[in-house]
Amino acid sequence: MQHRTCEAATGRHLDPTFVALESPSELLMYQAIAAETESTRAALLGKPSWNFRVPQQIRGFAPAAKRLLQPEPTLADLLPWSALLTLEGCAENAAQRAGCTKQEILKFALSICPYEHIVTVLNFMALDKGSSDVAKILSPLIRGLKTKEARIKQGASIGGKKSARTRQSNAKTPSIPEILQERERLLDSGREASGVAGILAQRYGVHPNTIRRKLQAAAKAQ
Structure with missing residues (x-):
């Protein structure tokens, strides 16, 4: 598994118009996750425990009157798609929609989700699989990160020596x-x-x- 976070997957919502994937099966899984995570978000909005307003820090230079008209988002609105995938049977529904297994959906999600959300998906995967299986899935990602880190250090070393x-x-x-x-x-x-x-x-x-x-x-x- 190679991690390839794209701009379409970095926000709270998956961009449903994104199609730049390597294979039709990946595109199908992507579209299934996009559809089911938003369906799960809509379902959570019907539950009081998720549908309460969350105060947000005021940003930007919008007039005060306009700011007052903007409603504060709910907790369900603030959840990223990777977190929604772990709730309410969302992963199972996405797998059924894409015609694949739940683990295939989760492995694909792990390969495109932002780095800061990897632990969320991994913890959910560990509920169904042993820690050793999760480690096997994660190891290529770790190797990729280490290779990237090594390239950065090597470049810095070469630049430092040249400067010296x-x-x-x-x-x-x-x-x-x-x-x-x-x-x-x-x-x-x-x-x-x-x-x-x-x-x-x-x-x-x-x-x-x-x-x-x-x-x-x-x-x-x-």
């Missing part, structure tokens, strides 16, 4: 006036002009071309 080399190189590279001054001393001591770059490069721990570029820049500036 750049800082080290900049720290060793002398200024143009310093190079010109040392060049004059070498020439006054009888050194050949052709060998100055090599001598200074060895002294400062840089490549001879670095010294040559500095000298060329100084010559152009004169």
